[in-house]
Amino acid sequence: MAELLQFISSGLTVGAIYALVALGFTLIYKASDIINFAQGEFVMLGGMTTVFVTLAGVPLPLAALIAVVSTTAIGVALHRFAIEPARGASPVALIMITIGASIFLRGVAQIVFDRRFHSLPPVFGADPIQFGGAAILPQSLVVLASATVIVTVLWLFIERTLLGKAVIATAANRLAARLIGIDTRRVVALSFAVSAAIGAIAGILITPIALTSYDAGTLLALKGFAAAMLGGIGSAPGAVVGGLLIGMMEAFAAGYISSNYKDAVAFLIILAVLLSIPQGLFGRAKVERV
Numbered sequence: 001m002a003e004l005l006q007f008i009s010s011g012l013t014v015g016a017i018y019a020l021v022a023l024g025f026t027l028i029y030k031a032s033d034i035i036n037f038a039q040g041e042f043v044m045l046g047g048m049t050t051v052f053v054t055l056a057g058v059p060l061p062l063a064a065l066i067a068v069v070s071t072t073a074i075g076v077a078l079h080r081f082a083i084e085p086a087r088g089a090s091p092v093a094l095i096m097i098t099i100g101a102s103i104f105l106r107g108v109a110q111i112v113f114d115r116r117f118h119s120l121p122p123v124f125g126a127d128p129i130q131f132g133g134a135a136i137l138p139q140s141l142v143v144l145a146s147a148t149v150i151v152t153v154l155w156l157f158i159e160r161t162l163l164g165k166a167v168i169a170t171a172a173n174r175l176a177a178r179l180i181g182i183d184t185r186r187v188v189a190l191s192f193a194v195s196a197a198i199g200a201i202a203g204i205l206i207t208p209i210a211l212t213s214y215d216a217g218t219l220l221a222l223k224g225f226a227a228a229m230l231g232g233i234g235s236a237p238g239a240v241v242g243g244l245l246i247g248m249m250e251a252f253a254a255g256y257i258s259s260n261y262k263d264a265v266a267f268l269i270i271l272a273v274l275l276s277i278p279q280g281l282f283g284r285a286k287v288e289r290v
Contacts, residue, residue: 002132002133002134003134003255005131005132005133005134006134006135006255007248007251007252007255007256008248008251009134009136009140010140010247010251011244011247011248011249011250011251011252012140012144012244012247012248013137013140013143013144013209013247014210014247014250014251015227015243015244015245015246015247015248015250016143016144016147016243016244016247017043017143017147017202017205017206017220017243017247018220018223018224018226018227018242018243018244018246018247019147019151019227019239019240019241019242019243019244019247020147020150020198020199020201020202020224020243021039021040021043021199021202021220021221021223021224021227021243022224022225022227022228022231022239022240022242022243023150023151023154023195023198023236023239023240024036024039024042024195024196024198024199024224025039025195025224025225025228025233025239026228026233026234026235026236026238026239027191027194027195027198027236028188028191028192028195029228029233029234030167030171030191030234031167031170031171031187031188031190031191032083032188032191033091034083034091034094034095034098035091035094035095035098035225035233036078036098036192036195037095037098037099037102037221037225038078038098038099038101038102038105038221039195039199039217039221039224039225040102040199040216040217040218040219040220040221040222040224041101041102041105041106041109041199041217041221042071042074042075042195042196042198042199042200042203042217043199043200043202043203043206043216043217043220043221044105044106044109044203044212044213044214044215044216044217044220045067045070045071045074045105045109045199045200045203045217046067046068046071046199046200046201046202046203046204047067047118047120047203047204047206047207047212047216048109048113048118048203048212048213048214049063049066049067049070049071049200050063050064050066050067050120050203050204050207051113051118051119051120051207051212052113053066053067054120060120060121064204067200067203067204068197068200068201068204071196071197071199071200071203072193072196072197072200074105074196075192075193075195075196075197075199076189076192076193076196078098078101078192078196079188079189079192080189082097082098082100082101083097083098083188083192084185084188084189102217102218102221105217106214106215106217106218109214110214110215113214114214115213115214116213117211117212117213118207118211118212118213119207119208119211119212120204120207120208121208122137122138122139122142122208122209123138123139123142123208124138124139124141124142125138126138126139129141137209139205139208139209140209142205143205143206143209146201146205147205150198150201151236151240154194154198154236155236158236163187163190166182166187167187167190167191169182170182170184170187170188171234203216203217219263222266222267223246223266224243225270226242226246226266226267226269226270227239227242227243227245227246227266228242228280229242229269229270229273229274229280230242230245230246230269230270230273230280230281231243231280231281231282232279232280232281232282233280235280235282237282238280238281238282241281241282242280242281246265246266246269249265249269250262250263250265250266253265
């Protein structure tokens with residue numbers, strides 16, 4: 001029983017991070033139909049910027065704020081200087097642009113920061129909490145609580161604000177949204193900004209548990225994309241459920257099979273989803289009339 005609780009705790013913690021990365025994919029996809037493979041670099045930038053700003057003597061809360069603001073600015077710049085000029089290009093071309101942006105950001109991070117692994121101090125100490133025989137890190141509870149707050153605030157923003165309604169309208173039909181006076185370019189820029197901020201927060205939250213480095217975002221992006229695909233690309237609840245499911249399956253695979261196969265779980269899930277339910281658990285199959 002203690003072993004099971006330990007695996008569940010680890011799976012939910014990592015799954016919450018995957019869910020936040022998947023939410024970033026979902027936000028941008030809903031607003032612009034773009035799969036942003038630079039999302040993992042937003043996570044990396046959040047963690048690495050916080051580490052190096054704290055090393056410069058800045059208090060951790062202020063360093064985290066600087067990291068989120070700077071990463072958000074990078075997200076907006078990605079839209080302004082890479083995505084917007086290619087407006088009207090094919091989806092494949094736009095995906096290639098985001099992959100190029102990912103490689104570029106990784107290279108810049110390698111130069112600006114370094115190639116070593118780094119960590120941050122946990123918010124509430126490193127002494128584990130004993131529960132049912134399982135040892136739960138306080139930072140794991142911080143990750144889960146923060147992810148819950150972010151998902152709730154995002155839901156309230158989408159459902160209860162005029163700007164959120166504009167995002168929904170842009171996602172439903174961009175041409176119709178423009179015709180009723182919505183500035184769809186600003187809405188898409190907003191989606192990049194919010195997804196970058198969410199990615200940066202995820203990077204800050206996970207760094208005290210898992211080390212970060214200049215290339216840490218690549219694997220996180222792939223697993224976040226797998227979570228978004230599993231839940232149904234474009235579905236926010238699906239992104240959350242998909243992230244938690246992948247985190248749990250990884251934890252059980254590492255615990256009951258071998259940790260060598262842990263990272264393969266996400267890729268097997270992508271293949272299974274594409275072969276069996278391409279629309280995902282919460283997605284809707286597109287119907288085209290001809």
